[in-house]
Amino acid sequence: MSVLELPRLWRPETHQALFRRILDVAARPGQIADLSDLLDDRPAALAALATFCDNTQTLADPTGALSDADLAFLDVRTAPVEQAGFILARGADAPRFTPRLGTLDAPEGGALIVVMVDSLTDGPPLTLTGPGIAAQTVLSPGGLVPAWLDARAGWCADFPMGVDLVLADQTRLAVLPRTAKIKGA
Amino acid sequence: MRPEREHWACALAAADADAVAALADRIRRRATIAPLAPPREGLMLMQMRESVTGSLFHLGEIPMARVHLRLTAPEGAAEGGAALMSGDLALVTRLAILDAALSAELPEAPEIEALIAEGMAVQAEIRAQRALALDRTRVDFQLLSEDDA
Numbered sequence: 001m002s003v004l005e006l007p008r009l010w011r012p013e014t015h016q017a018l019f020r021r022i023l024d025v026a027a028r029p030g031q032i033a034d035l036s037d038l039l040d041d042r043p044a045a046l047a048a049l050a051t052f053c054d055n056t057q058t059l060a061d062p063t064g065a066l067s068d069a070d071l072a073f074l075d076v077r078t079a080p081v082e083q084a085g086f087i088l089a090r091g092a093d094a095p096r097f098t099p100r101l102g103t104l105d106a107p108e109g110g111a112l113i114v115v116m117v118d119s120l121t122d123g124p125p126l127t128l129t130g131p132g133i134a135a136q137t138v139l140s141p142g143g144l145v146p147a148w149l150d151a152r153a154g155w156c157a158d159f160p161m162g163v164d165l166v167l168a169d170q171t172r173l174a175v176l177p178r179t180a181k182i183k184g185a
Numbered sequence: 186m187r188p189e190r191e192h193w194a195c196a197l198a199a200a201d202a203d204a205v206a207a208l209a210d211r212i213r214r215r216a217t218i219a220p221l222a223p224p225r226e227g228l229m230l231m232q233m234r235e236s237v238t239g240s241l242f243h244l245g246e247i248p249m250a251r252v253h254l255r256l257t258a259p260e261g262a263a264e265g266g267a268a269l270m271s272g273d274l275a276l277v278t279r280l281a282i283l284d285a286a287l288s289a290e291l292p293e294a295p296e297i298e299a300l301i302a303e304g305m306a307v308q309a310e311i312r313a314q315r316a317l318a319l320d321r322t323r324v325d326f327q328l329l330s331e332d333d334a
Contacts, residue, residue, distance in 0.1 A: 003274050004220045004254060072222045072253070 008040045009050055010073050018051040022166075026175040030128040030137035032120050036171040045088060045116045045168040049074055052086055052112065060084035062097065065116065084111060091117035091167070094147035099155065099163050107160035110178065114166045118143030120174055126184040128176070139174055141167050149182060187298055188305065193287065194267040194280045196304035197297075199311075202276070208296055209279035212286050216258040226250040226274040248272035256285035263289035 008014055021033040035044050046066070050073070053059055058079035061071075065088055071078070081087055081097040089095060102110035117123075123142030126149075129135075144167065155178075156162035162178035176182070188196065197205055229249040234241050251268035265285025267277045287297045 003278050004218060004224055004252070006220055006223060010223050069221070075223060075225075 008038070009042050009047060014038055015051050018047055022048060022051060022173065022175065025173070026164075026177060028132050029130065029176055029180040030133060030139045030174060032139075032172050032174045034172050039171060043116070043168065044171055044173045045114045045166075046070060048114050048166050048168055048173055049076075049086065049088060057086060058084045059086045059088065061088045063088070063090050063093065065090070085109075087111050087113045089113055089115050091115045091141065091144035091148060094145050095151045101155055101158070101161045101163065103161065107162070110155075110161060110163050112164045112166065114168055115144065115148065117141045117167050117169055119169050120167060120172050124184065126182050128180050128182055130180045132177075133180070139167075139176075141174075142169075152176070152182070188301065190284070190288070192305070193284055193301055194269060194277075196301045196308060197280050197283055198269055198271070198276065198304065199307040200300040200304035205276075205283065205300055206279055208293060208300065209282045209286075212256075212258070212291065212293055213282055216256050216282075216286075216291075218282060219255050219257075220253070221255055221264065222253040224250070224252045224274055224278065226272055226277075250274045250277040252278045252281040254278075254281050254285060256282060256289060258286075258289065258291055260291050261289035 017038055018035060021035060025031045025033040035047055039047055049059065049066075053074045053076040055075045055077065057076050059074065059076045060079055060081035060083075062081045066074070076086070078084075081099065083100065085100065087097075087099055099111035099113060100109055102108060119140075119142035121140050121142075123140045123144060125138045125140045128137050128139060148165075152163065152165060159178060164178055165176040167174050167176065227249065228246040231244045231247045232241055233244045247270050249268065250271050250273065251266070252274070253264070253266040255264050256262060263285045265281045265283070265288060267280035267284055269277050269280065271277060283297050283300070287294050287301075
């Protein structure tokens, strides 16, 4: 009887396993990581934030999707959406903000946006090409309004500046790094 | 008289460690404890302000642990927390449990208050010893001009 037992999603070993899987699909845009065995019924978007965030990072939750308890466990500072390093958004709502895009000197300052979608396989197909993709691959996110793809195209127009997207349904996620070229929808 | 809550954890950390552990573990066995934030332990940069120009500088790294939890017992519930310059997360967890238990006025409150009083006495003794040691380093300067006067 010494330290407290944490819920599974907040244990360091869970974060390590999540990080490995997210890293794998970030290197292979369009591939889908199934996180269901690590989530204990919590959403994959929250798991992604739990993996990425700590008290040195900033997070914006413009739709208020996170509970106070989740924010306490994320142990992350909140910031306006235009200044945050990480953003949680809904795919069903068109983005009405301009995230951090980084600078030519420090493109890593561009935001990472976790977009909650209904599904990663039941929507209109998007054809992806670019680094990490042998020829081309298809991702079919459901519940992602086309305005997101238009906005992303604008944000990523001046590579290496731009944003990286993580699309997450309830149990799975896929990564669209700024290097990925998207056609379709 | 019960001291301000901000002094509880520090005083309990100075009390008998075995007694603190035994009491906290006894409370924990009959209560439900849920973390409200991930318990943290690690190194923290200690920032100080120097006294000449008033600028900030980093004195160095210090071990730090902190726990924030909610305790629920049949007699009541309360949030508890503790943050201590220590790498002992188990100790800080126990301090947070006692903090919550005293805040919730559980039947063990008198025992916790006794430990706090014991810890404050130990702290007072340490402060007195340090003051004595500091006093031995005091130097009186006499100016030649004063002798002349």
